[in-house]
Amino acid sequence: MDRKPGLSVRLKLTLSYAGFLMLAGALLLLTVWVFLRSHLPDIAVMPGGVLNRATLMSTFTSAAGVVVVFLLVFGLLGGWILSGRMLAPLTRITDAARMATDGSLSHRILLDGRKDEFRELADAFDVMLARLEAHVAEQQRFAANASHELRTPLAISQALLEVARTDPAQMSGELVDRLHAVNARAIDLTEALLLLSQADQRAFSRERVDLSLLAEEATETLLPLAEKRGLTLETSGDVAPTHGSRALLLQLTTNLVHNAIVHNRPAPGTVWVTTAVDAKSVVLTVENTGEPLTPQLVSTLVEPFRRGTDRVRTDHAGAGLGLAIVRSITQAHDGTLTLTPRPGGGLRTTVQLPRWWLR
Structure with missing residues (x-):
């Protein structure tokens, strides 16, 4: 299925984490700014001297800008690292799915660690791979056995027909009876295979x-x-x-x-x-x-x-x-x-x- 390229999940999580961190920081700084603006007197005596409110607010605003930039850098870097660690199991699951698409069913994810959503997904995928591998092996074995079972009556029929063609005098009632019995067995086997296929596909009304x-x-x-x-x-x-x-x-x-x-x-x-x-x-x-x-x-x-x-x-x-x-x-x-x-x-x-x- 062709899809247009888009942002990776890791990048989306990184931007979401950084955006949430910046929003929380901005709201906190805004709260402090409102508090200072409402409760700070016009003239404040500080250890460094006497400052008016406008100077203090300007200093706080400059510091808040630096904090916002720091939060942006920290959020992007931390979000990228954390999302990579969180999505590492998903990468293993994706690789295993691609291997299964290429025809390999013997591999397993075997994701370690305590139970969580990713572990449950990996375990379910391993169970699916095991069942698929067993089903494919059973189908291959069934196809080989069916071919062998069908080949026997067909080979016998061919041999009997060859006898009848090379020597028409040998076309006795016994030969016809044997040919009829072999043909009946092939028909029974074919009907059994069709019935088995119908049951497997659940193609029936109830x-x-x-x-x-x-x-x-x-x-x-x-x-x-x-x-x-x-x-x-x-x-x-x-x-x-x-x-x-x-x-x-x-x-x-x-x-x-x-x-x-x-x-x-x-x-x-x-x-x-x-x-x-x-x-x-x-x-x-x-x-x-x-x-x-x-x-x-x-x-x-x-x-x-x-x-x-x-x-x-x-x-x-x-x-x-x-x-x-x-x-x-x-x-x-x-x-x-x-x-x-x-x-x-x-x-x-x-x-x-x-x-x-x-x-």
């Missing part, structure tokens, strides 16, 4: 949504998959009204239930879906039986394309974005996502969202 109804809809949709695996789906809880996108919150619930099914233990296993409500929030909890999980492994499950190498791998493992999408949707709705391992094995996932109030 309405009243009941999480208990979404939980019932998700379990009904995924019931055939659960029955095929010999699992039991149990849904219970209270009406849980919140405010947000019904489509995204349904996707969140479906992802959680699907994740609980495909990462369950061999039959018989169970998935519990419950909703609850308190004074300020609504809670959706999805639990499942399964293999024992460590807290270290659980903490990585919300990262994109992290399916958990120690968990049971199946043909329904998905694109590796299920819980990442859940986290993004939760954050877009100003909620919190908590993952904890169950003592007997399996995972407990809790989504807490703001409660909807009738206005």
Whole structure:
């Protein structure tokens, strides 16, 4: 943004300090002058002799002029030094901002001293830099992982098409089925990436949504998959009204239930879906039986394309974005996502969202 050049803040503070000092001094001298003019007799006996009032006032006026000049010089010099010391932290903050503009996010201001406005600004800027650095690193890691995940089905599709082109006789039903499956996986991954982007940008309209109804809809949709695996789906809880996108919150619930099914233990296993409500929030909890999980492994499950190498791998493992999408949707709705391992094995996932109030 182009701006016309102007006075620096340091110069403005210097002139303000000097001007205030001169004004205070001038008012003080004027007060003394008025006092002397009002109370000084026409003839005054001084140690040096007898002086009349006119001579004394003339002498005082000359001395006052010298004092005013001294105050001006002192104010400018002192104001320049003091403003420089006061603005030194701001200079460090400005330098750090310029470095961040040039692409460096690893530096920190680390302003020492006791807490004041400049320290609070510097600390807030350091926190912002740390979050930006982590966000950029996460986006770079996400882009690399997404490219890798998309490259695999595309490479397989290319290889299958090359086989079909070089030898049309090999274009069997099995080859078509494999090509269809690979293409479906690429489409699912692309749709997941678009959904994740939509949640991150908060590009959705909001309405009243009941999480208990979404939980019932998700379990009904995924019931055939659960029955095929010999699992039991149990849904219970209270009406849980919140405010947000019904489509995204349904996707969140479906992802959680699907994740609980495909990462369950061999039959018989169970998935519990419950909703609850308190004074300020609504809670959706999805639990499942399964293999024992460590807290270290659980903490990585919300990262994109992290399916958990120690968990049971199946043909329904998905694109590796299920819980990442859940986290993004939760954050877009100003909620919190908590993952904890169950003592007997399996995972407990809790989504807490703001409660909807009738206005």
